[in-house]
Amino acid sequence: MELAGGSGPPFLEVDRIISFCGLHTTQVAGRSVLVLGTMRFRDAVELYDAADGSPINSIDVGSRETNYGNLRTLLLPYPEQPLLLGGFSYRPIHVWQIPDGEVVAQWKAPGPWEAATVHEQGSVTTVAMAVEGTVRQLDAFTGREAGERLHAREGKSLFRRNTSELWSVASSGPYLLAGSSSGDVWQWDAGSGDVVAVWKEAHSGPVLRMTAHEVAGRPVLATMGSDQAVRVWDVSDGTQLGEDVWLSFDMPRPAFAAGGRLLIAGDHELKQVDVLTGERGPVLARWEQPNPERTEFDYAIEEIAVGDMAGVEVVFAASTAAVWRLDAATGEPV
Incomplete structure (x- = not known):
């Protein structure tokens, strides 16, 4: 597969991946590292040099016969x-050093979890983990409770019928936010545990993904729902910024880029939206299969991550067989 209008092979080709479990970029001792969480017959965290694509390390996480649920x-x-934190539902959570893969912490998740985010709670690094109808604030290195348990329920009722299942979670300043199966977004003060607001019917179906960022000094939250809408919100007052962005594909992958742009990947495209105005920019990149009759692989983009390469902002876009490295401003291969 090649970029439409582009030339040359992808930045990195990988063995066929059943499912992605995360794509990250980071700097280690001045070296840019690309981290892929992969699910195959044996699940692994694979590390590559983000400059030349050479393999650095592979951390074996276990086999499909022993792991329960999805690796995240x-x-x-x-x-x-x-450090990289990863684990399965009801399986031990591991914290690994990058790039050597040494385990520096291990603990057990409190229950089946759908999503998690990193949140700084005072001097403690916490993992805010969506467990059914609650967000659990856990010390990233011990798994112990490190803050109030946040409930997505109406009033004081403890009945499950009044509890929303949480499918996504994000951190913004002092707040934790979670998207529910009913389409609402819950906002809590992470320190006190108080409900700040409930954004009713933010989507007409489950809120599948969300990501928070600060744009021009303004905290914003992008939400993606099963209704195939992308919406951007001002975290300070819960108002929507710009217009709805409607997508033609399910399960979009978001990432923020410089200048207040939200990059959205899915299917065979990488779109961009100005989060403050809601205006769509030109499609940043589009992929086409060189041979339409070749159907054994699905080249849809599964994950994206934004990083820095020698002062140039780049976006890594990954399918189940390859990774592309593009200039985040122009979409050109770099």
Whole structure:
């Protein structure tokens, strides 16, 4: 597969991946590292040199026979030593050093979890983990409770019928936010555990993904729902910024780029939206299969990550067989 109108092979070709479990970029001792969480017969975290694509390390996470559920990974971006947190539902959570893969912590998740985000709670790095109808604030290195348990329920009722299942979670300043199966977005003060707001019917179906960022000094949240809409919100007051962005594909992958742009990947395109105005920019990149009759692989873009290469902002876009490295401003291969 090649970029439409572009030339040359992808930046990196990989063995066929059943499912992606995270794509991250980080800096280690001045070296740019690309991290892929992969699910195959044996699940692994694979590390590559983000400059030349050469393999650095592969961390074996286990086999499909022993792992339960999906592998999920989070980057803990410590400047002196980046760490990667990953695990399965009801399986031990591991924290690995990058790039050597040494295990520095291990603990068990409190229940089946759908999503998680990193949140700084005072001097403690916490993982805010969506577990059914709650967000659990856990010490990233011990798994112990490190803050209030946040409930997505109406009033004081403890009945499950009044509890929304949470499918996505994000951190923004002092707030934690979660998207529910009913389409609502819940916002809590992470310190006190108080509900700040409930954004009713933010989507007409489950909120599948969300990501938070600060644009021009303004905290914003991008949400993606099963209704195939992307919406951007001002976290400070819950108002929507710009117009709805409607997609033709399910499960979009978002990432923020410089200048207040939201990059959205899915199917065979990489789109861009100005988060403050809601205006769509030109499609940043589009992929086409060189041989339409070749159907054994699906080349849809599964994950994206934004990083820095020698002062140039780049976006890594990954399918189940290859990774492209593009200039985040122009979409040209770099």
